[in-house]
Amino acid sequence: MWRRKHIGVKIAGYVLLLLLAIPLIVLVGVSLNPGVEQIFPPQGISLRWYYNLANRSGFIGALQLTLILAVGSTIVSTTIGLLVGIALTRFEFWGKDLILTLILSPLIVPQVVVGMAFLVTLSGLGVVSSLLSLSLLHCVITLPFTARAVVSALATSSRSLEEAAQSLGATPARAFLSVTLPIVSPGVIAAAIFAFVTSFENFTASQFLVWDRTTLPVELYNYVQTESDPPAAALSSLILLPVVLFVVVFNRFIAQHMFSGRL
Amino acid sequence: MAVVNIRNVSVSYGDQQVLNSVSLTMESGKFIAVLGPSGCGKTTLLRVVAGFSEYSGSVEIDGKAYDAIPPHKRNIGIVFQDYALFPHRSVEENIAFGLRLRRISRADIEQKVTQLLDLLQLQALRSRYPSQLSGGQRQRVAIARALAVDPKVLLLDEPLSALDKKLREEMQVELRQLQQRVGITTMFVTHDQEEALALADKVVVMNKGNIGQVGTPSEVYARPRSRFVADFIGKSNVFEATLDKSEGDALVCKLAGGETVRIARSGEVRSGQEIHFFVRPEQLVLCKPESPAADGAKLAGIVRHVVYKGSNESIHIELAGSKMVEAQVVQSRGWNIGDAVVVGWNANDALILAE
Numbered sequence: 001m002w003r004r005k006h007i008g009v010k011i012a013g014y015v016l017l018l019l020l021a022i023p024l025i026v027l028v029g030v031s032l033n034p035g036v037e038q039i040f041p042p043q044g045i046s047l048r049w050y051y052n053l054a055n056r057s058g059f060i061g062a063l064q065l066t067l068i069l070a071v072g073s074t075i076v077s078t079t080i081g082l083l084v085g086i087a088l089t090r091f092e093f094w095g096k097d098l099i100l101t102l103i104l105s106p107l108i109v110p111q112v113v114v115g116m117a118f119l120v121t122l123s124g125l126g127v128v129s130s131l132l133s134l135s136l137l138h139c140v141i142t143l144p145f146t147a148r149a150v151v152s153a154l155a156t157s158s159r160s161l162e163e164a165a166q167s168l169g170a171t172p173a174r175a176f177l178s179v180t181l182p183i184v185s186p187g188v189i190a191a192a193i194f195a196f197v198t199s200f201e202n203f204t205a206s207q208f209l210v211w212d213r214t215t216l217p218v219e220l221y222n223y224v225q226t227e228s229d230p231p232a233a234a235l236s237s238l239i240l241l242p243v244v245l246f247v248v249v250f251n252r253f254i255a256q257h258m259f260s261g262r263l
Numbered sequence: 264m265a266v267v268n269i270r271n272v273s274v275s276y277g278d279q280q281v282l283n284s285v286s287l288t289m290e291s292g293k294f295i296a297v298l299g300p301s302g303c304g305k306t307t308l309l310r311v312v313a314g315f316s317e318y319s320g321s322v323e324i325d326g327k328a329y330d331a332i333p334p335h336k337r338n339i340g341i342v343f344q345d346y347a348l349f350p351h352r353s354v355e356e357n358i359a360f361g362l363r364l365r366r367i368s369r370a371d372i373e374q375k376v377t378q379l380l381d382l383l384q385l386q387a388l389r390s391r392y393p394s395q396l397s398g399g400q401r402q403r404v405a406i407a408r409a410l411a412v413d414p415k416v417l418l419l420d421e422p423l424s425a426l427d428k429k430l431r432e433e434m435q436v437e438l439r440q441l442q443q444r445v446g447i448t449t450m451f452v453t454h455d456q457e458e459a460l461a462l463a464d465k466v467v468v469m470n471k472g473n474i475g476q477v478g479t480p481s482e483v484y485a486r487p488r489s490r491f492v493a494d495f496i497g498k499s500n501v502f503e504a505t506l507d508k509s510e511g512d513a514l515v516c517k518l519a520g521g522e523t524v525r526i527a528r529s530g531e532v533r534s535g536q537e538i539h540f541f542v543r544p545e546q547l548v549l550c551k552p553e554s555p556a557a558d559g560a561k562l563a564g565i566v567r568h569v570v571y572k573g574s575n576e577s578i579h580i581e582l583a584g585s586k587m588v589e590a591q592v593v594q595s596r597g598w599n600i601g602d603a604v605v606v607g608w609n610a611n612d613a614l615i616l617a618e
């Protein structure tokens with residue numbers, strides 16, 4: 001009885017995975033067509049449309065901006081997340097809960113609203129859309145992931161570990177670096193990867209702040225408004241790439257290390 | 264070896280006074296047990312000595328004030344209740360942690376670690392990680408790690424409470440032998456009175472942030488000063504009475520129900536004084552009605568409950584005024600629930616509680 005249920009669950013799982021994967025497989029397949037038709041399965045394998053993309057300066061520029069934003073906001077929000085996490089878990093001060101709620105709020109507030117709010121506020125301040133305003137936005141969007149991961153990692157790592165290190169002669173800073181940091185780092189790395197992907201694929205909020213330069217997801221959206229041909233499929237497939245990488249790394253690296261307590 | 268002097272140490276969190284002017288001396292090389300119910304401030308006292316807790320008062324080691332010295336410069340070994348082993352380091356690396364911070368040559372570290380692995384019988388586990396160890400093994404690693412840096416004092420926070428009963432008894436013996444071999448001044452805190460009595464040179468009984476009594480295990484067991492200590496260390500039957508007169512080595516007094524009993528004489532007492540006295544369960548004498556009773560008392564009661572404990576039996580008896588007492592008898596006379604019984608004691612086994 002149990003066994004049959006088990007198999008049922010497995011089958012349901014695979015069907016679900018397939019449903020998720022089919023559109024993506026079709027998308028990648030279409031992008032590999034050598035001809036201009038959008039058909040699946042592809043009639044041959046060719047990277048023609050990827051080269052085509054590479055020759056369009058709009059896409060290359062968008063890719064550059066997207067990468068700059070993703071790398072920059074990941075570094076900034078991981079650093080801030082770490083500092084905020086330490087402050088929230090290691091020190092007592094008034095308004096702790098409020099700060100955490102504020103930091104986490106972009107997770108709950110619809111992205112359209114976040115984007116709108118940034119647009120209105122920044123133009124009110126006389127700041128025109130620029131790399132700066134987009135960077136700010138991406139840091140705010142990614143901070144919840146890093147801050148939450150750091151807070152939960154630090155909260156579960158027992159305080160007595162650092163104290164034990166101190167009793168053995170380590171300064172408080174040394175105790176944090178040699179005991180707590182190695183324990184929380186897998187969680188923090190996972191959060192950083194999550195932040196990177198979140199920034200890389202963000203469309204909804206970003207579209208409010210793009211100016212004559214756009215990010216890759218916004219560029220794709222603009223492009224398919226007017227045309228729908230294999231370059232669009234190639235572009236979409238490229239956006240998928242970091243997500244797939246994320247899943248692979250997450251499974252192979254993080255899931256393995258996050259729970260074993262050993263690096 | 265070090266002498267630790269704790270003087271008038273107080274700690275409070277908000278309005279809660281957790282330690283209330285605690286003073287205590289730990290003699291060089293002695294094993295001191297701090298015994299008290301959970302929440303009485305034992306861990307806080309350890310944290311004060313280790314430097315992790317803010318306090319008023321002073322901690323002196325070998326005559327030197329330690330109050331301004333941060334934890335990492337105190338050189339005090341501490342074994343936390345959860346052992347606090349570094350999960351990402353092997354047994355060997357855990358033990359070597361403190362040595363590596365001290366500019367000691369690799370060869371010397373290796374030698375010291377091996378020596379400790381031998382001392383605590385951990386040789387076979389040296390490259391394991393904490394998650395691959397049993398509770399007793401973890402505890403030994405935590406002790407080895409603390410001893411590695413030759414601390415002045417060793418502090419143990421309920422070191423045996425996470426272990427099961429049989430292992431706990433084995434570890435008690437081991438811990439005591441280890442402490443004697445290393446000769447380090449040690450304070451261990453526990454809520455288990457048997458453990459404290461079995462292990463310590465000196466027992467400090469704590470209650471709600473105050474020290475109730477300090478003494479050797481036999482002193483605190485045989486001569487508890489307060490009702491709290493009497494109740495906490497072993498079981499005891501406490502009676503309220505009014506003093507009548509002294510008669511030779513005994514004092515004659517009256518219980519609330521009017522029965523006259525005799526108890527051991529002690530200190531200055533005066534007629535008419537309200538007192539408390541106690542009798543240990545193993546010192547209550549049970550007889551059938553009409554047979555000759557002990558000299559101290561002759562109280563009629565009814566057996567309400569019998570608990571078989573293998574080597575002995577504990578008999579719960581209801582006396583007049585629904586007062587319950589517990590007697591421990593080695594060889595059962597076959598007491599049954601509902602039996603009429605006479606409870607007595609020898610006068611010198613019934614002791615007045617000073618507070």
Ligand SMILES: Nc1ncnc2c1ncn2[C@@H]1O[C@H](COP(=O)(O)OP(=O)(O)O)[C@@H](O)[C@H]1O
Nearest residue numbers: 276279281299300301302303304305306307308
């Ligand atoms: N960091 C803290 N903040 C507030 N209260 C605390 C803190 N640490 C301990 N206490 C309180 O102090 C009292 C004594 O705690 P503790 O020393 O841990 O007791 P024990 O170890 O004897 O069980 C408890 O009532 C506990 O709630």
Ligand SMILES: [Mg+2]
Nearest residue numbers: 302305306420
């Ligand atoms: Mg405690």
